[in-house]
Amino acid sequence: MAQKLLIIDTDCGIDDALAIIVALAARGVKVLGITCCFGNTAVDNVCQNVMRVLTVCQQTQIPVYKGSAGPLIGPVTGFKDHFGTDGLGDVLENSEIWKGQIQKEHAVHALIRLVNENQGEVSLIALGPLTNLALAVRLDPTLPQKLKDLYIMGGNMEGKGNLTPSAEFNFSLDAESAHIVLEEYTCSTHIATWEFTCRNKLSWESFDELVNQDTSAARFMKKITSKCWAYSREPRISNKDLLFGHGFVPYDAFAVAACVDSSVITESLQCAVRVEVQGQLGRGMMVVDPANTLKKGHLVFVMRTCDLKKFSLMLKAALQIA
Template sequence: MKKKLILDVDTGVDDAQAIMVALADPNVEILGITCCHGNTPLENVLKNTLRVLKVCDRLDIPVYRGCDRPLKGKRRHAGSFHGKDGLGDVPDPDAPGLELLQKKRAFSAMIKIVEENPGEVTLVATAPLTNLALAVQAEPSFPEKLKALYIMGGNTESRGNTTVCGEFNFVADPEAAYMVLERYTCNTCIATWEFTCRNSLPWSFCDTWFAQDTDKARFMSKISSHTRKMIQTERYQKELVAGPGFNSCDTYALAAAIDGTLVTEKEQVAVSVELDGSYTRGMMVLDHMGLWGERRKAVILKKFDLEKFKQMLMNALK
């Protein structure tokens, strides 16, 4: 039986890599892709998602328009990192048009898909969590019907990559992140910023990965060029938790959702999100002391089987 997934994305380069890994796995069925503000404005996210599906010859997968702004506060984007358009600023004149989008809104689509497949759907969220927050507001029982939730976001050591203490996806909509960690009662696994940094891959692998003689590999090499230059800057290297290397942040959460054996070490702990601090707004908080009593706990990923992960990445571009 295939693993049924919904992907909630803000398609920049690493989301594109995650989508392609999911598409390449014969044991995965993507029931829908919901789009959210984040790495780039929503219109770009929609276009980028369709571009990825076109390269993989999978425009049959439904794509839904989601939120274009956070629940509160100003929009944040990561144009300096992924390129202003989210895919390295290398436009495709033959990219699919937005008329291919589904009419239903993202959060409504999530609810409907899960209601039709209760207990069978894993939701993989690699964007700010605004769409997920709207889904649980509209249908409070929605999380109970999910099989699992995998999130790329948050941090465990107050190491920021957007603010002093905040990871991008959580900082881009702290209220949504807080609501999701409070109200999603399904099994929840989180690939944090520090986790992805510590499990980054050598540049030599990246060279081999992109060198495959396929249209997918050429596409990925082209859209990743800008991001690779950014990662190799002195400023970014100082942000990394563990040495230089290639970090496809979103793909870790997606890969773990597909194959749980990739996770070789994890920790279960109660978590929340700081909303009010002058320096810490959007930071994920962990209760290692058990002061929150019976508060629901999330699984924090710690270590990964990198050889298996490399093979998944290679397969995605074949």
């Protein structure tokens, strides 16, 4: 059976780290490269975080590329500390070693080149703001037709946001890029929205089973989540808690899991979508249009339900790789 070829575009925070580990552990999968973008933290931190993950997994041969440091339009907004100021819980020592490990080629150029070298075979997984993808399609408008498929963690399906009242974090940080990608990437597109990931959360007991395994990857995940408030078991009165209750939400891992094993997703809605870029309150919101009143020729698959047992076993197995 031919290998599944992946490119991962990431703003590597804690959930991205777990998602990347899932991809590295998957059988029959080859990660061609990892492209970095601002988002959970500054792009330099993202590059360092990706190298930290690859080092733990003993896969530093995978090329890593530095990409966009900010959105297409406007300044970089202040980074949230959801996963710590460095994206990985502020528990690891900083080092300059990563600078010598990152490829010289820009992430956008690398993305275009890798897809062109493997036309029709690459699954692109986007885990952060979509700036690198938007720039890539501007440089090569034929790029989407050369992809096998696209998996995105981002956006929303119920008009509920986690950065603004109506917009999800990744799409809100660069609404224009999200709009461009969902209008111009006409390959098979699958979206794990914020509400979907929250409604398919895992129990804290499952989380404990994951991180208490006796492997370097599990110990790494336990360390980076140890002092991060996002992994606190204490109830917090917040928008997320009021809507979805408590539990462990490995946001980005859903997109990777869906890509490497489609049977993890048990139901999707095929529909038209569009990202709002003009409204003051709605900016960055993904509008879901099941009736296709937008009259779009390209429909995406919005994930709705998940086989949580299979997903949980996949995460557990991934943390056994090192």
